[in-house]
Amino acid sequence: MxxxxxxxxxxxxxxxxxTDTEAYSVDSYGSDPDYVHNAPSDLDSSPPASDYESADSFxxxxxxxxxxxxxxxxxxxxxxxxxxxxxxxxxxxxxxNLHLDDHPTFTGCVDMYLQESLLQCIVDWTNRRAExxxxxxxxxxxxxxxxxxxxxxPKQLKTFLAYVLNMGLSRKPEIRLYWSTHPATAAxxxxxxxxxxxxxxxxxxxxxxxxxxxxxxxxxxxxxxPFLTKMQTIFKENYQPNRQICVDxxxxxxxxxxxxxxxxxxxxxxxxxxVFSLCxxxxxxxxxxxxxxxxxxxxxxxxxxxxSVSERVVTxxxxxxxxxxxxxxxxxxxxxxxxxxxxLTRETLLTGTVRVNRGIPSLVQQERLNTGQTVFxxxxxxxxxxxxxxxxxxxxxTEHTAGLDEKTRFQSGGGQQMLMQPNVIRQYSKYMQGVDxxxxxxxxxxxxxxxxxWFKKLGLHFFQRALMNSHYVFCQSTGSNMTFxxxxxxxITYLTEGETERIKQLNDDPLSRARRPRPRRRREVxxxxxxxxxxxxxxxxxxxxxxxxxxxxxCVQCASQNIRKDxxxxxxxxxxxxxxxxxxFHEYCHE
Numbered sequence: 206m207x208x209x210x211x212x213x214x215x216x217x218x219x220x221x222x223x224t225d226t227e228a229y230s231v232d233s234y235g236s237d238p239d240y241v242h243n244a245p246s247d248l249d250s251s252p253p254a255s256d257y258e259s260a261d262s263f264x265x266x267x268x269x270x271x272x273x274x275x276x277x278x279x280x281x282x283x284x285x286x287x288x289x290x291x292x293x294x295x296x297x298x299x300x301x302n303l304h305l306d307d308h309p310t311f312t313g314c315v316d317m318y319l320q321e322s323l324l325q326c327i328v329d330w331t332n333r334r335a336e337x338x339x340x341x342x343x344x345x346x347x348x349x350x351x352x353x354x355x356x357x358x359p360k361q362l363k364t365f366l367a368y369v370l371n372m373g374l375s376r377k378p379e380i381r382l383y384w385s386t387h388p389a390t391a392a393x394x395x396x397x398x399x400x401x402x403x404x405x406x407x408x409x410x411x412x413x414x415x416x417x418x419x420x421x422x423x424x425x426x427x428x429x430x431p432f433l434t435k436m437q438t439i440f441k442e443n444y445q446p447n448r449q450i451c452v453d454x455x456x457x458x459x460x461x462x463x464x465x466x467x468x469x470x471x472x473x474x475x476x477x478x479x480v481f482s483l484c485x486x487x488x489x490x491x492x493x494x495x496x497x498x499x500x501x502x503x504x505x506x507x508x509x510x511x512x513s514v515s516e517r518v519v520t521x522x523x524x525x526x527x528x529x530x531x532x533x534x535x536x537x538x539x540x541x542x543x544x545x546x547x548x549l550t551r552e553t554l555l556t557g558t559v560r561v562n563r564g565i566p567s568l569v570q571q572e573r574l575n576t577g578q579t580v581f582x583x584x585x586x587x588x589x590x591x592x593x594x595x596x597x598x599x600x601x602x603t604e605h606t607a608g609l610d611e612k613t614r615f616q617s618g619g620g621q622q623m624l625m626q627p628n629v630i631r632q633y634s635k636y637m638q639g640v641d642x643x644x645x646x647x648x649x650x651x652x653x654x655x656x657x658x659w660f661k662k663l664g665l666h667f668f669q670r671a672l673m674n675s676h677y678v679f680c681q682s683t684g685s686n687m688t689f690x691x692x693x694x695x696x697i698t699y700l701t702e703g704e705t706e707r708i709k710q711l712n713d714d715p716l717s718r719a720r721r722p723r724p725r726r727r728r729e730v731x732x733x734x735x736x737x738x739x740x741x742x743x744x745x746x747x748x749x750x751x752x753x754x755x756x757x758x759x760c761v762q763c764a765s766q767n768i769r770k771d772x773x774x775x776x777x778x779x780x781x782x783x784x785x786x787x788x789x790f791h792e793y794c795h796e
Contacts, residue, residue: 277566277589280581283607288586292604293552295530299447301682310712312704314679315696317443318671319366323435324359330413332356337417349410350403357408364399365408367700369665370672370693371395373652380406380654398701414664425465425497428660436667437492441525444678446485450526451534452519453640454496455480457666463659465498473648478663483522484639486534488646489677490670492522495663507547516544519555527551532604534637537563545587545603554604556633565589565599577624581607590627598630605629643673646689672696683715742778742794744787762789 280286301309309317335354339347347354357365368383375392377383383395384402400408414432421427458474459466467479479496494504504517512520519539523531532554540557542564548555561570566589572580574593582589588607590600609625616622652669653662676692679685699708747756757771761783764770772786776794785793 274585277568277582277584279568280583280588280607283579283581283609286581286583286588286607288606290586292554293530295448297445297448297526297529297531299445301444301678302442309678309682311679311695311715312699312708312712314675314682315672315699317678318439318675319363319668320439321359323432323439324362326431326435327412327414328357328359328362330416331362331408331411334413334417335411338411349407352401352403352407354407361400361408363700365405366668367398367697368395368400368405369652370650370669370700371697372654373650373669374690374693409661412661412664414660426495429663432664433495433667436671439671440491440493440674444489444491444674446489446491446526447487448530449486449532449534449636450483450491450523451486451637451639452481452483452522452539453536453637454538455482455640455644457653457663459659459662461655461657461659465496467496478659481518481522482640482643484643486636486639487677488639488642488673490643490674492525494518494522510547512544512547513541515539516541516547519544520547523553527553530554532556532636534633536637537599540601542587542589542601545601549586549603554602556602556604556629557600557637558633559589559599559601561599564601565591569599577626579609579625579627581627583607588629590629592627592630600627600629600633602629605632643670646673650690650693679715685715687715742776742790744774744785744790745777746773747775747784758784760784760786760789762786762793 274289335349335356338349339345339354371394372380372383377390377392381402382390383392385391386396414429415427416431421430424430426433454469456467456469456472456474456477456479459477463478465478466476468476469479481494481496482490483492484490504514504521506512506517507520515538519533519535520527523533527548528551530552533548533556535555535557537558537560540555540559540563542559545555559565566582566584569580569582569589569591572591574580574591574597576593576595578593580591586603588602588605590598590602590607592598592600605628608628610628610631612624612626614622614624647666647669650669651666653665656662672693673689675696676687676689679692680687695708695711698705704712747758750756755773757773758775760768760770760772762785770786772784774787774790775782775784776790779794783793
């Protein structure tokens with residue numbers, strides 16, 4: 206397959222400086238040489254843009270009212286554009302699935318995703334790996350890291366996961382430093398919460414996400430496939446997303462040797478494992494699939510179609526949501542006119558940026574527009590938009606109609622520019638951000654570490670993804686605005702200590718966040734001040750000046766010692782309110 210040309214990949218995000226376009230991958234389907242657009246076009250030519258006087262938008266006039274069906278027709282009046290047929294009815298049931306409680310508690314949300322059956326499988330696979338290891342190395346005498354190996358149980362696995370999550374909140378260069386007693390690196394929680402350093406390293410060594418005895422030959426994900434399958438089932442069973450969903454790719458950082466490692470220049474990690482994700486527009490991961498390289502994994506082709514690989518990614522990820530009236534948003538790596546037409550037959554809407562060679566009619570391609578101008582073309586329920594911004598932007602939608610919104614663009618130097626922008630761009634920017642939201646949260650509290658065992662890094666990553674979905678469900682069900690960081694803190698407490706008083710309080714009143722009551726600190730006041738004596742010596746900052754927000758003056762104590770030191774502070778009680786740096790404050794006022 207050809208490489209994906211970043212110059213040809215025009216996205217809405219790139220207009221705002223946040224590019225998320227795949228620049229290169231080991232197996233990229235950007236150019237789609239097998240994509241052939243066979244739809245006939247009776248309008249392959251149109252007047253140049255210079256023949257029109259509008260500087261804000263561009264329309265094609267003098268079109269008959271009765272437009273032929275099945276061919277591309279220019280939209281003469283975008284404000285009166287309508288779909289020939291109504292939108293398909295949305296028959297999905299977003300929210301919790303029926304077997305769950307109407308108002309799950311905090312512990313219920315965590316247990317929904319860290320299910321006992323899943324944890325028991327991890328325990329069995331890990332213990333079996335340890336057993337095979339000592340059978341193959343009898344000289345070890347059942348000893349690892351200086352400790353006699355003992356099989357783990359689900360309770361200890363939860364403690365292990367809590368340790369891993371906490372390591373993501375407080376990063377250290379080496380694992381052993383979490384148990385250090387040195388004052389500069391000490392972390393008492395790790396020494397006091399149930400796992401010694403050697404026990405933690407022993408569990409980490411034997412941790413497995415598949416049955417060691419029965420790995421599937423030929424599957425590049427054989428070491429983690431059973432675990433991923435269970436995770437996918439849990440994600441889909443517990444929650445149904447709202448109507449607007451999006452498909453995009455993520456990159457899990459990994460720089461070790463791996464056959465399906467990808468390089469995507471525009472991603473923050475650049476090197477790693479590519480994950481195709483289907484998320485709700487507000488951040489719930491409903492489905493995912495790991496890309497394992499060219500020739501190893503082919504997404505099934507829907508019957509009666511000839512969709513390319515990038516198009517089949519969309520249909521595969523949302524196979525359980527087809528025929529329900531969902532609206533999916535994609536970027537130009539996935540979108541095509543052919544995909545939009547196929548999804549319409551499955552009662553599914555599509556909106557996304559698109560590349561010129563993926564079905565854009567010549568009627569639209571040949572138009573030369575100035576900045577801020579737009580041209581629309583419609584074929585039945587499919588609308589194509591071309592908008593000239595800093596570069597040409599092409600979009601395909603089966604959900605929205607033609608129309609323009611006024612947009613103010615602020616320029617350097619304080620100037621403003623008024624533009625008429627297609628309203629489909631605003632909708633695209635609104636709903637095409639679910640995957641990016643989850644990536645931002647994961648990056649801040651990433652619990653994974655460098656490892657030769659790629660499957661361990663992936664497994665721990667998806668454990669944290671599960672907790673992110675748990676946090677989403679908790680906030681949606683209770684109306685809480687708890688941050689993901691606070692949720693992780695409570696989860697770590699729950700996994701190590703069980704239902705403590707704070708966790709019970711959180712279950713009873715989710716909006717309280719189970720905060721510990723903070724005692725009010727009383728300020729000590731001297732007897733002289735209480736009796737109306739001299740005022741207390743206290744430091745205050747100089748008020749802002751018209752020309753300087755934070756004015757400073759030279760410290761009088763330092764100046765007496767021929768030292769130049771500027772400060773923002775002065776004493777409110779001393780005569781003349783002398784400027785003093787904080788290191789000289791006590792000495793000067795005491796004298």
